[in-house]
Amino acid sequence: MSFNFDAALLKKLSSMTLRARYVAEGTLSGLHKSPLRGSSLEFAQHRQYVPGDELKHLDWKVYGRSDRFYIKQYQEETNLRCYSAVDTSASMGYSSNGVSKLEYASYLAAALTYLLVQQNDSAGLITYRDSIDRFIPPRSFRAHMQYVMDNLEDLRAQGRTDILSVASEIGRRIKKRSLLIIFSDLYENPGELVKAFKYFPYLRNDLIVFHILDPEELHLNQRGDVDYVDMETGEALRTVPEVIRKEYLSQMKAFLEDIEKGLRAHKVDYYRISTDTPLDAALSTFIEGRKRLLL
């Protein structure tokens, strides 16, 4: 049985926790393993020893039986620190289908938080515009999850974003070996953006970027003469979308490709998601992607 975890439908659910649970549980039925792997208490598999491996992980019993060195690998289950960084600038408030990019990002962040806490991982929250607004450190207990959910529910899109300066601030504040998940529409120069994000992997942080876009941004289906107003700057532009669509889409495509290419080149896990994509599908894509990455 499949469920349609449509963002607009979820919006009707009363609390963020309920929404998160609804998405996460539906998505993760049968996917109980964490897509994030490290040292763990639970044995996962053997692999052949290579020089440099720690000797404490050698399986002496296997050595006794087979006279070969094998290393024990364990599945990490609880010790992941994850920060969800949600862009709350005014542009994230755009919605052409009832669900704004910010709402969509919130649902996604909530679902991931729920998922992590359910697996005894720590989840935190960062909200930012041109600087960090809120910084909630990751914790793994349920009351903390509720606190994160409450904060996610309380988000309002306003102000201008400056992800370049925010990125360095986040870099300074999060702990090493953490997972950082950024939810943003990324309206920045692709080169600058990649430059700002590429340091996270160097600092042994795992960086995942959810590029949230509205279908209208991707297709520009508006018709007639339009005065477009920039949601962040208030600047207006008079144009005819039908006329400029081809040019716009070509520029947008180049922009998206530049970002994806640049981020992937620096081992940043990049997911482009349109707000008309069902949340479970988005989440599944993410989990499948992660699993493939870690195999």
Next chain:
Amino acid sequence: MSFQALGFLWLLPLAGLPVLIHLLNRRRRQRVEFPSLMFLRSSTRRRLRRFRILQALLLALRVLTVILLTLAFARPVWRGFASPGEGLRYIILIDNSYSMQYRRAGGKALDIAKEAASAVAGALDGQFAVGVFSNRLSEFLPFTGDSSEVLRAVERVELSAYPASYASALEDLREILEDEPGPHRVIIFSDLNRAGFRAGDYDADGDTEFLLVEVSEGRENIWIEDLSVSEAFAGVPSEFEAEIMPEDGKTPVHLVIEGRQRHYMEHPGGGVLRFSYTFDSPGLYGGWLKMQEDTKQNRIRMDSVRYFAVNVRPRVRVLIVDGTPGYTLMEGQSFFAARALAPGTYRTFAGPVVVSLRDFKRMDIDDYDVVLMLDAEPDMEIARKLSAYSSAGGGVGFFAGENTLENPSLVESLMPLELDPSRVKRDISGRFEASGAFVEVFHGEGAEDRADFARVLPARPTVEAEEVLSVGGTPLLWVYSPGRDIRGNTAFFASTANLLWGDFALKGTYPAFIHELVRFLARPSEIPVKTLKAGDEISSEPGQELAAETETGVIPVTAPVASVPGIYRTVDTLTAVNVDTSKGGSGLEPARSSDIDEFFSGADVSQVSYTENLIPVLLRYLAGEERSGVFLMAAFIALACEEVLRKIISGRESAA
């Protein structure tokens, strides 16, 4: 332009509808918040400007379509020349200049003009006057409302032999209309040749409107521009020279003399046709040179015939009196003179007879036309004889020599000049001394014609004698022409023609000199011939009936004006009358619009050019024509353009 359904013009403001819709659409512009203008701005910069231009064009086309459709429904009518007006009066002017004889498949230009004029008179309401013009306004029917009278006047118009002059004709018309109330509308039916507009200036008044109706289109023609006949002597070939135009024409020509064809020539081309004809006996001869009619290019018959009148005289009898007959060539002055006048067997206009001075005294000289005294020693008897001869009209020429100085008064009694013996130097033997001062050069046409004069007799002319030749400042030849009723012509040549006095007699110019001198001295023809152009007055006795002998027959002419080209025989002369090709017509150069504009200088002038369907076109022009179709067509074209433009724009959108 006027409209038959004026009410529809009230719909013209509908043309503002597309603009209004456009403006309303602009007001209905949506205001949309968008996350970022990052790509919208650059895309707009690239694409929108061209789109706006296309949109503006589309809007203009829509406005134009509405306007055109509204105008089409209002049934527009182009204003006709004959649009109704208070007390409108028309003047039909028909050009009957000879170029209106131009023939084409549809008929003569004049016939087309008459047909078109009749159609106009029959179709329009109002009062008409009818004028006929070429170089003047020759006939005029005053204003009348009786159309049959007008049609009869048009029908009576006949071709004239004169070139057209619009200026003279319109000035004549102005005088006639001086007391007539305006405004007038003048319809001119003409071939509109350029020469007609350049024949004079005209100051048009602002009260008259002109409509020029071109009744001929072709400009192809050949004609004889000029024909000259040399002085004719019986039995001597007379030289004819005809200028055939245009110069590359090669049309055969016929020479007709006294009604009989004498010559048929294939014109070799090159413009000038030269030929000779020998008149057997003296007398008056009339004739014409005529181009072959059945050639395509010969469109105007009147200018392809050239009439001539010629008086063929008997040969001039010349008596050469040799005062010093010699036995050597050096002394042979009469030998050279006689040979120059009649070289061998070649028959010239003059028949010379050489006599000595002694024979001259004894003979009767009345039968001779000219007496040449070559260094003859005069005496009183000779002087009396020559004086009587000169008084009777005979021509006397003196060639000076040493003998002439023996009795200068003889020459002086016949010529109004004084010989000056005191200036003559003589040598030891008493002969005339060669003096450097008298050695001059006679310049002919070429270097080989240089003649050296060793001796020239000094003389002082009186005012009556005309010095016609001198060499290096020294007078050489005087002529005197007191009038044939008083005395014959005389000439004095201050040297002689033997080789002791100079080598002139050996030069190529000498025969021509002697011929010219003899022609001057010879008795003139008693019956002169004339050449006139059509329209000139011809001398005739009062009451004498004039008749023109033409290539088509004899045409009586009532007035003393030679109005018809042909040969006219009057009491005292024979006259050839030709069309005046120099005033245009034959060349058939069409008037340029600048010529017409300049000629009418700001007056209201319109023109209907020649077409095969001239009359329907002309009547439509006069009455005006509904042009709804034109506007509908234009509206459909605008609609089609609009559709194409819309597809271009929507094509861009769909591509996007």
